[in-house]
Amino acid sequence: MKISTGFDSGNIQCLSCTDPSNVRLSIRKDNNSDFYQWFHFRASGVQGEACQYVIENAADAAYPKGWDGYQAVASYDREFWFRVPTAYKDGELVITHTSSQDGIYYAYFAPYPIERHADLIATAQTSPLARLEVLGETLDGQDIDLLVVGDSGAGRLPVWTIARQHPGETMAEWWMEGFLERLLDEDDAVSKALLKQACFYAVPNMNPDGSRRGHLRTNAAGANLNREWQNANMETSPEVYLVRQRMHQTGVGLSLDVHGDEALPYNFIAGTQGIEGWTPERDAELNAFRQGYQAINPDFQTTYGYPANPPGTANLSMCSNYIAHTFGCLAMTLEMPFKDTADTPDVAQGWSPERAKRLGMSFIDVLWQHLQNK
Numbered sequence: 256m257k258i259s260t261g262f263d264s265g266n267i268q269c270l271s272c273t274d275p276s277n278v279r280l281s282i283r284k285d286n287n288s289d290f291y292q293w294f295h296f297r298a299s300g301v302q303g304e305a306c307q308y309v310i311e312n313a314a315d316a317a318y319p320k321g322w323d324g325y326q327a328v329a330s331y332d333r334e335f336w337f338r339v340p341t342a343y344k345d346g347e348l349v350i351t352h353t354s355s356q357d358g359i360y361y362a363y364f365a366p367y368p369i370e371r372h373a374d375l376i377a378t379a380q381t382s383p384l385a386r387l388e389v390l391g392e393t394l395d396g397q398d399i400d401l402l403v404v405g406d407s408g409a410g411r412l413p414v415w416t417i418a419r420q421h422p423g424e425t426m427a428e429w430w431m432e433g434f435l436e437r438l439l440d441e442d443d444a445v446s447k448a449l450l451k452q453a454c455f456y457a458v459p460n461m462n463p464d465g466s467r468r469g470h471l472r473t474n475a476a477g478a479n480l481n482r483e484w485q486n487a488n489m490e491t492s493p494e495v496y497l498v499r500q501r502m503h504q505t506g507v508g509l510s511l512d513v514h515g516d517e518a519l520p521y522n523f524i525a526g527t528q529g530i531e532g533w534t535p536e537r538d539a540e541l542n543a544f545r546q547g548y549q550a551i552n553p554d555f556q557t558t559y560g561y562p563a564n565p566p567g568t569a570n571l572s573m574c575s576n577y578i579a580h581t582f583g584c585l586a587m588t589l590e591m592p593f594k595d596t597a598d599t600p601d602v603a604q605g606w607s608p609e610r611a612k613r614l615g616m617s618f619i620d621v622l623w624q625h626l627q628n629k
Contacts, residue, residue: 256300263368266469267296270311275304281312285470287477292316292517293423295366295469299358307351314346317471321517322348325594326605328365331356336365338605364593365608367428369467372460375432376400382439384450390497394475397463399497404438404455412508417458417498420480420574421472422465424515426591426611431459431513433612437619449623456505461494484577507582512574516590520597521559522614524548525588527579529564540585547624552617554599554610
């Protein structure tokens with residue numbers, strides 16, 4: 256058998272694969288960083304073999320509690336991803352599976368390849384509703400793509416959505432794909448009406464370097480982009496610097512930063528209650544948005560999530576805190592699970608690209624309802 260990672264977002268080190276029942280593996284750290292947890296590899300020559308893949312360094316991953324109750328995903332065709340038996344014991348992550356094909360891919364979550372990102376941008380820009388802006392380049396020389404959807408004229412609310420500050424959180428770009436598909440659907444009455452009130456600025460992938468390199472959390476320089484918003488620079492975090500610069504040109508009326516959470520088996524929104532000047536009115540607006548999302552899509556819930564920060568304790572280097580503080584608007588962080596949703600489980604796939612896309616599509620209805628109630 257052979258273990259391969261020579262492809263977009265590939266990440267694993269093969270320590271030994273002479274015995275299919277005891278394949279020894281290790282996850283590679285992000286460049287210039289101690290973060291790691293994302294893995295993505297292909298096993299070939301394994302048809303009919305009862306294989307056991309042991310990731311030896313799982314205990315020292317960024318979020319070891321995320322392994323509890325977790326199941327890895329696998330795919331034969333790189334389109335449909337399904338869950339496979341996985342156990343975390345004695346500090347090791349053990350994937351047990353018998354492949355029905357010669358080659359099979361395993362990953363932490365369904366990958367969102369850079370080529371698919373390129374297809375997403377190329378398709379979106381052909382819509383008469385959208386235009387592409389390239390804000391600049393990453394440290395590895397990749398384009399930082401911004402899609403502008405709708406009319407940015409007077410009276411339109413500037414709405415920003417960004418995804419994959421943390422590249423291993425691929426569900427975020429799956430969410431973005433669903434959101435953009437619906438926003439650009441000229442036959443969708445809600446999207447058409449929404450575009451009369453808002454102009455959208457979408458960054459489907461904030462961290463293309465980390466995505467291609469197979470990083471969990473950082474860019475090519477080892478910078479965690481969601482800790483760079485207060486002091487971003489072109490030397491270590493051009494992605495944030497350039498997006499932030501454009502935000503200051505357009506203004507921000509509402510923003511959503513899309514992420515994935517390793518441990519919690521829920522979809523939820525984290526607010527910015529820790530910023531200075533948080534008021535009961537802002538709290539009511541946040542809670543109304545959350546409740547609206549729950550009413551539209553049962554995969555979203557409002558019971559579980561992160562505890563709110565006390566007023567005045569917000570970390571302004573984080574995206575949503577920075578935006579809420581700087582622009583005085585509703586800025587939120589959407590978190591989706593790497594596992595499954597405890598309230599609405601799917602035994603075969605767990606939380607999946609298909610469901611993340613649907614959650615992105617639902618954002619159109621939630622935002623429309625929100626704007627009508629303001």
